[in-house]
Amino acid sequence: MIKISPSLLAADFSRLESEIKRVEDGGADWLHLDVMDGAFVPNISFGPCVISSLRKHSGMFFDVHLMINEPIRYIEDYKKAGADAITVHIEACSDVAETLKKIRALGLKSGLSIKPATPVSAITPYLELCDIVLVMTVEPGFGGQKLIPETVDKVRQVSELCRAKGLDVEIEADGGITPENVSSLIANGLNVAVAGSAVFKAEEPSKAIELLKGE
Numbered sequence: 001m002i003k004i005s006p007s008l009l010a011a012d013f014s015r016l017e018s019e020i021k022r023v024e025d026g027g028a029d030w031l032h033l034d035v036m037d038g039a040f041v042p043n044i045s046f047g048p049c050v051i052s053s054l055r056k057h058s059g060m061f062f063d064v065h066l067m068i069n070e071p072i073r074y075i076e077d078y079k080k081a082g083a084d085a086i087t088v089h090i091e092a093c094s095d096v097a098e099t100l101k102k103i104r105a106l107g108l109k110s111g112l113s114i115k116p117a118t119p120v121s122a123i124t125p126y127l128e129l130c131d132i133v134l135v136m137t138v139e140p141g142f143g144g145q146k147l148i149p150e151t152v153d154k155v156r157q158v159s160e161l162c163r164a165k166g167l168d169v170e171i172e173a174d175g176g177i178t179p180e181n182v183s184s185l186i187a188n189g190l191n192v193a194v195a196g197s198a199v200f201k202a203e204e205p206s207k208a209i210e211l212l213k214g215e
Contacts, residue, residue: 003192004209005030005063010196017057019200026205030063032194037068040092041141048081055082067140072099079106087111087134090122100129115140116148120157130169133158138175147176152184159189179211
């Protein structure tokens with residue numbers, strides 16, 4: 001069964017506690033937390049202090065996505081803040097293997113993400129260190145974008161790679177995912193869908209989540 005991880009970027013930041021409760025009660029499996037530094041991506045979001053505050057009000061699986069340069073510097077901070085998984089970008093790490101090992105050493109699920117222009121082959125040497133592979137289906141940095149059609153095939157490539165290596169890896173996609181296009185991603189191996197606007201902007205998140213799951 002596919003997991004739904006609504007992106008907090010699409011929430012109403014003036015009432016985050018109730019927004020999280022809406023999607024949690026609506027059946028969301030994870031909560032996707034996009035951390036942006038204004039350097040690796042052209043936007044700034046929030047940091048460990050916000051995540052730590054949210055952790056006090058939710059028992060959800062915190063799916064933390066670090067869109068920051070050299071994230072190894074901050075892994076311990078996000079662990080303390082309440083992350084359950086930390087995903088980093090291959091393009092942002094000078095030592096990818098060491099970064100992933102540090103995440104796992106802290107007892108968290110380790111994730112590796114690739115931008116739309118990065119070939120899937122780039123992650124092959126690191127797959128054994130990954131619990132999650134996140135395929136960006138839009139250019140990272142802003143919510144509300146449309147899915148880039150060519151990225152659907154990248155999900156398939158990741159799925160085939162993991163199967164060939166006999167690895168049990170969560171295959172996640174982030175960006176422009178809607179009930180109208182999620183089925184093509186699932187057919188190509190997706191099992192965690194990050195959906196921001198489709199869930200947080202819905203009048204009834206439970207119905208949006210049901211549609212995304214194909215229920």
